[in-house]
Amino acid sequence: MRTEIARPIRLTDYKAPDFRVSDTKLVFDLHPTETKVTATLTLERIGAAEAPLVLLGERLKLLGVSLDGRALETSDYEVTPETLTIGDVPDRFTLDIAVQINPQDNKTLEGLYMSSGRYCTQCEAEGFRKIVYFPDRPDVLSKFTVTVRAPKAGFPYLLSNGNLIDAGEDGDAHYAIWEDPFFKPSYLFALVAGELDVLEDAFTTASGRKVDLKIYVDTGMRERAAYAMDALKRSMRWDEEVYGLEYDLDLFMIVAVRDFNFGAMENKGLNIFNASLLLADPDTVTDLDYERIESVIAHEYFHNWSGNRVTCRDWFQLCLKEGLTVFRDQGFSADMRGDAVQRIKDVKALRARQFPEDAGPLAHPVRPSSYLKIDNFYTATIYEKGAEIVGMLKTYVGPEVYRKALDHYFQTNDGTAATLEDFLKSFEAVTGEDFAPWLKWYVQAGTPHLSITPSYDAETQRLTLALAQVTHPTPAQANKHPVPIPVRLGLLSEDGAPLTFTIDGETVSDTLFVLREAEAELVLEDVAVAPVVSALRRFSAPVKLTLTELDAHKFARFRGDADPFNRWEAAQSLAKDLILSATGTAAAYAEALRATLADDTLDDAFKALIIGLPTEPDLAQILTPVDPAYIHARRSAFKAELSNALFDDIEALYERFEDERLEAQAPFSPDAKSAGRRALRNALLDLMMASHIDADDARREKLNWRAQYHYQLSHNMTDLMAGLNAVAQLHGEDYDGTLEHFYDMFKTEPLVLDKWFAAQAMCANPETLNRVRRLTQHPDFDARVPNRWRAVVQAFAANNPSVFHDVSGQGYDFIADQILLVDKFNPMTAARLVEVFGGFKRYAEPHASLMKAALERILATPDLSKNVSELAGKALA
Ligand code: ARG
Numbered sequence: 001m002r003t004e005i006a007r008p009i010r011l012t013d014y015k016a017p018d019f020r021v022s023d024t025k026l027v028f029d030l031h032p033t034e035t036k037v038t039a040t041l042t043l044e045r046i047g048a049a050e051a052p053l054v055l056l057g058e059r060l061k062l063l064g065v066s067l068d069g070r071a072l073e074t075s076d077y078e079v080t081p082e083t084l085t086i087g088d089v090p091d092r093f094t095l096d097i098a099v100q101i102n103p104q105d106n107k108t109l110e111g112l113y114m115s116s117g118r119y120c121t122q123c124e125a126e127g128f129r130k131i132v133y134f135p136d137r138p139d140v141l142s143k144f145t146v147t148v149r150a151p152k153a154g155f156p157y158l159l160s161n162g163n164l165i166d167a168g169e170d171g172d173a174h175y176a177i178w179e180d181p182f183f184k185p186s187y188l189f190a191l192v193a194g195e196l197d198v199l200e201d202a203f204t205t206a207s208g209r210k211v212d213l214k215i216y217v218d219t220g221m222r223e224r225a226a227y228a229m230d231a232l233k234r235s236m237r238w239d240e241e242v243y244g245l246e247y248d249l250d251l252f253m254i255v256a257v258r259d260f261n262f263g264a265m266e267n268k269g270l271n272i273f274n275a276s277l278l279l280a281d282p283d284t285v286t287d288l289d290y291e292r293i294e295s296v297i298a299h300e301y302f303h304n305w306s307g308n309r310v311t312c313r314d315w316f317q318l319c320l321k322e323g324l325t326v327f328r329d330q331g332f333s334a335d336m337r338g339d340a341v342q343r344i345k346d347v348k349a350l351r352a353r354q355f356p357e358d359a360g361p362l363a364h365p366v367r368p369s370s371y372l373k374i375d376n377f378y379t380a381t382i383y384e385k386g387a388e389i390v391g392m393l394k395t396y397v398g399p400e401v402y403r404k405a406l407d408h409y410f411q412t413n414d415g416t417a418a419t420l421e422d423f424l425k426s427f428e429a430v431t432g433e434d435f436a437p438w439l440k441w442y443v444q445a446g447t448p449h450l451s452i453t454p455s456y457d458a459e460t461q462r463l464t465l466a467l468a469q470v471t472h473p474t475p476a477q478a479n480k481h482p483v484p485i486p487v488r489l490g491l492l493s494e495d496g497a498p499l500t501f502t503i504d505g506e507t508v509s510d511t512l513f514v515l516r517e518a519e520a521e522l523v524l525e526d527v528a529v530a531p532v533v534s535a536l537r538r539f540s541a542p543v544k545l546t547l548t549e550l551d552a553h554k555f556a557r558f559r560g561d562a563d564p565f566n567r568w569e570a571a572q573s574l575a576k577d578l579i580l581s582a583t584g585t586a587a588a589y590a591e592a593l594r595a596t597l598a599d600d601t602l603d604d605a606f607k608a609l610i611i612g613l614p615t616e617p618d619l620a621q622i623l624t625p626v627d628p629a630y631i632h633a634r635r636s637a638f639k640a641e642l643s644n645a646l647f648d649d650i651e652a653l654y655e656r657f658e659d660e661r662l663e664a665q666a667p668f669s670p671d672a673k674s675a676g677r678r679a680l681r682n683a684l685l686d687l688m689m690a691s692h693i694d695a696d697d698a699r700r701e702k703l704n705w706r707a708q709y710h711y712q713l714s715h716n717m718t719d720l721m722a723g724l725n726a727v728a729q730l731h732g733e734d735y736d737g738t739l740e741h742f743y744d745m746f747k748t749e750p751l752v753l754d755k756w757f758a759a760q761a762m763c764a765n766p767e768t769l770n771r772v773r774r775l776t777q778h779p780d781f782d783a784r785v786p787n788r789w790r791a792v793v794q795a796f797a798a799n800n801p802s803v804f805h806d807v808s809g810q811g812y813d814f815i816a817d818q819i820l821l822v823d824k825f826n827p828m829t830a831a832r833l834v835e836v837f838g839g840f841k842r843y844a845e846p847h848a849s850l851m852k853a854a855l856e857r858i859l860a861t862p863d864l865s866k867n868v869s870e871l872a873g874k875a876l877a
């Protein structure tokens with residue numbers, strides 16, 4: 001029975017804590033089902049004289065409480081399922097609390113739990129209260145000393161935050177004592193105990209301090225941590241060079257675990273990672289995995305300053321650490337892999353996940369105003385839109401002033417729990433300007449629509465741009481205000497050459513204009529010829545742009561915009577129009593693509609991206625009502641047409657790369673250039689495969705052996721997966737055989753098996769629906785392991801739109817069943833899937849009614865978690 005009461009937490013109700021906890025001593029006696037935790041807290045009143053002490057705790061068996069050494073009677077305190085309250089306490093005192101918990105039974109993967117026989121923790125956001133009673137809120141910062149005791153057998157490593165200050169033995173048991181000298185909130189606490197392999201290295205900081213680096217992994221996996229270690233050292237150097245931020249402890253540890261609810265966690269000095277975002281070698285992970293590992297290692301490491309040294313006052317400020325840290329890790333990845341390609345990937349991700357969220361019933365501001373479960377707010381809006389806001393601020397003030405503002409932010413807020421206002425204050429401090437208008441980006445939900453209408457007067461050589469913005473109403477926010485929108489723009493002539501113009505007396509080919517009001521006019525002088533307008537360069541603001549222009553202009557930008565982002569953007573925009581207009585033909589598009597592929601000034605990674613057509617979800621965002629089958633059919637037909645038009649070219653290019661690959665004796669390297677070459681070759685393969693629609697027997701046979709060869713001659717997971725996906729796209733006779741072959745090769749590699757499951761779940765063939773059901777009965781399927789469950793269920797619902805949205809509604813039923821199943825033991829993970837039903841109102845019938853019915857069935861289920869009921873309720877509202 002759940003006893004949870006659904007009462008929203010509101011930002012306006014924020015109250016500073018009544019007590020400070022200057023010191024926290026924890027002792028863990030680890031036991032699978034009866035772990036004993038004792039906490040000794042040094043408390044000091046900082047609030048009202050009458051205020052009782054309220055500690056938070058969930059699913060804890062209270063063994064005893066004493067105050068200043070005196071054991072309390074049960075009448076001295078009150079225990080509810082969520083709190084421990086002591087009414088009468090002095091202004092300064094010590095409290096000893098002992099509780100018992102059951103890590104083995106904890107399948108929520110929050111608090112202290114067991115994974116592969118090891119103990120580990122996840123406390124953000126509100127998991128610490130499942131370990132012991134505590135003021136579990138981010139604005140209570142304490143100095144932690146932690147004793148971990150466990151049997152020697154099976155638990156050789158005992159880890160927690162900070163520095164190891166003592167260790168010893170005690171019969172069959174042993175212990176370790178850790179002290180973290182930095183004040184931190186409880187959500188950054190971590191503990192790991194068990195059998196591990198460790199990869200060790202060291203890093204010398206800019207100021208000459210030596211830091212020991214240790215990455216702990218499953219036994220036998222040490223070599224696979226080498227790439228993460230390398231990425232870690234590059235991250236540490238980058239943060240010193242770009243932000244002037246150094247690491248602050250003598251030891252930095254990362255542990256990879258199998259069972260984890262999300263990607264990774266930045267616990268002070270002891271990051272914990274989902275093994276899928278840490279372990280890497282060429283035979284088991286793809287280039288995309290390498291890329292993600294590099295960025296997540298950086299992300300968690302960067303949190304040491306943006307998150308840990310400066311933390312959040314309350315969870316409404318979550319994006320203070322997440323938006324900023326995503327922006328920082330994107331900057332790192334751009335420096336490692338190229339700015340244009342990184343920017344395109346980041347914007348693709350923003351549009352794929354954040355734009356739909358902001359346009360649907362789950363839309364919320366980057367700083368929400370209320371929540372039931374904060375875990376539901378680790379969203380694309382808080383992370384990705386949050387990062388975009390920081391990016392706009394940087395674009396607006398310029399890189400040097402941005403750095404000064406960030407220096408100011410870290411210096412003035414170090415050791416504190418800050419707010420978004422504090423962040424903006426630092427920009428005000430270094431510029432003397434009022435940044436209040438920018439706060440609207442944080443408190444107003446919805447993606448602004450920006451329209452730009454150019455008009456050129458040949459006589460005066462003047463270009464006038466009419467700009468306007470509007471943000472549509474979102475749930476609980478009917479009235480919207482203009483936000484400051486930085487618009488970077490340049491001009492080119494129709495043959496693609498950059499065109500200069502005069503603004504504010506200066507002759508330039510690129511300028512930055514900030515649209516602050518609902519409407520404004522921008523005048524550019526000395527424009528020699530009728531120009532092509534390249535607006536919102538490098539995607540200078542997270543808005544939906546409507547630019548009034550001719551298709552010829554889009555083609556000019558596709559072929560030669562000086563801004564590579566807008567080159568890609570022009571291609572995407574053309575492709576969207578052509579796909580959705582039933583009469584569009586691919587001929588002109590194919591020509592422009594041919595020219596792009598032949599352009600030696602462009603790198604392979606960029607070409608690979610521009611080959612990729614807008615996805616079905618991209619198209620679903622601009623078609624109302626959404627008809628998934630139509631989108632799938634139109635996109636496949638357009639892709640086939642493109643493939644046919646370019647077949648000889650792409651085949652020749654593909655073969656050239658293939659020869660080059662077969663001749664190359666160089667060992668695999670995950671570097672950006674090599675990965676870009678593989679990405680391009682695999683994109684060519686994918687485009688070739690698209691011509692199977694309406695293909696004659698000869699073509700079909702050719703495609704079959706191409707796919708098989710690609711698969712069989714692969715020397716790394718990137719190419720192998722590309723081969724497998726090509727085979728899946730053809731969905732011919734050898735599909736099952738290839739899957740079997742893959743399975744036999746990797747049945748002992750859980751992380752690779754996840755790919756095997758996901759590849760099948762994402763196959764856009766109507767048969768996939770039955771296959772996915774069968775996969776949930778597979779002996780290797782386990783819904784309790786989030787990675788495996790997501791590999792099948794999430795991959796299907798989020799990445800296979802044409803089958804998920806099957807008109808029968810069976811896809812919806814399947815997903816609703818899975819949400820309800822997992823909600824029984826892991827609400828946090830179950831709830832993340834609710835969003836796939838979010839936009840139901842935008843869908844054509846019968847989809848809208850069937851999706852709605854699935855949501856209603858979920859919501860009507862007894863004993864639903866707060867997590868799922870909050871999101872299902874909002875989705876239906
Ligand atoms: N702070 C972590 C990160 O972004 C993520 C924590 C997610 N927590 C949650 N309850 N969903 O690096």
Ligand code: ZN
Nearest residue numbers: 299303322325
């Ligand atoms: Zn983060």
